[in-house]
Amino acid sequence: MTDPRIQALVDNLQENLDVEVKNWLNGLRGNGDKAKLAKEIIALANGGGGRIFIGFEDKKDNFFLEAEPKEGELEAFTQDAIAEIVQRYVSPPCQCRVEMVSRKGSENQHPVIIVPGKHRTPLFAKKGGPQNESPAAGKVYIRRPGGYSEEARTQDDWEKLIDRLVKARQEDMLDSIREILNPSSEVLVKDEGLDIWHDKNIEVWQQKVNEFPKDAPPPPQKWILDCYLFYQSLSSRRVDKAG
Structure with missing residues (x-):
């Protein structure tokens, strides 16, 4: 036109x-x-x-x-x-x-x-x-x-x-x-769907780990998961302090 x-x-x-x-x-x-x-x-x-x-x-x-x-x-x-x-x-x-x-x-x-x-x-x-x-x-x-x-x-x-x-x-x-x-470009927002997917998988994995007998030695995956969760908690604290 x-x-x-x-x-x-x-x-x-x-x-x-x-x-x-x-x-x-x-x-x-x-x-x-x-x-x-x-x-x-x-x-x-x-x-x-x-x-x-x-x-x-x-x-x-x-x-x-x-x-x-x-x-x-x-x-x-x-x-x-x-x-x-x-x-x-x-x-x-x-x-x-x-x-x-x-x-x-x-x-x-x-x-x-x-x-x-x-x-x-x-x-x-x-x-x-x-x-x-x-x-x-x-x-x-x-x-x-x-x-x-x-x-x-x-x-x-x-x-x-x-x-x-x-x-x-x-x-x-x-x-x-x-x-x-006043930026005209699109501002990236946090993908909440990804967080939900992440939390759900952590929950499922934790359930699988809890199925092991209490007196059984923890599998290597349990140690890896615990390390990951500990690192994630530290990262969250750093972000909160920075904010």
Whole structure:
């Protein structure tokens, strides 16, 4: 089932700080198209995360139109393909997710690439595009109003980026403190059934031992059992004192 937020975005598609819209990028056949996509991933990640919708033409009357994919273009946008692009062009790499979405009233499917945010370090282009096309290797890209992805240049660009990184670190620290104070993981509880099984078997064994005549020498098992029970009683006393 499609995420309601993604469905709302694709039904009223507009580019902004956390939404980018692309055509089919030739099914990612060329390195230039892969580099363009990597640039958008870097910019969105540095801006706190976002989504890239694939398979739409330039907007007409302030509305993006669906573009008909050529053979193999839709199938090119797989999780593995996007991960490969990230590994090749983005540093440090981030884990993007690919989902399929359709507009209401349409049977056409469109890939949407979900880019994570809240990174603790800025992402930059690990490798440049072919023939000096963007992105440029070693450059940091950010989002600007209107849905543009550009290199971070001004002091204001860097101040906003650093502020987001610091907040991400603070949130990680607060999450760690909350986890310590109120663990979300399942707390292991004592298995009372095992204790019942243990006590029952001790009781049966004791009955067997008591069947021997009083003047008969105790079997070796009796000595082992007595040692075990004595050790268990000492352990219980240590636990009680520690508590």
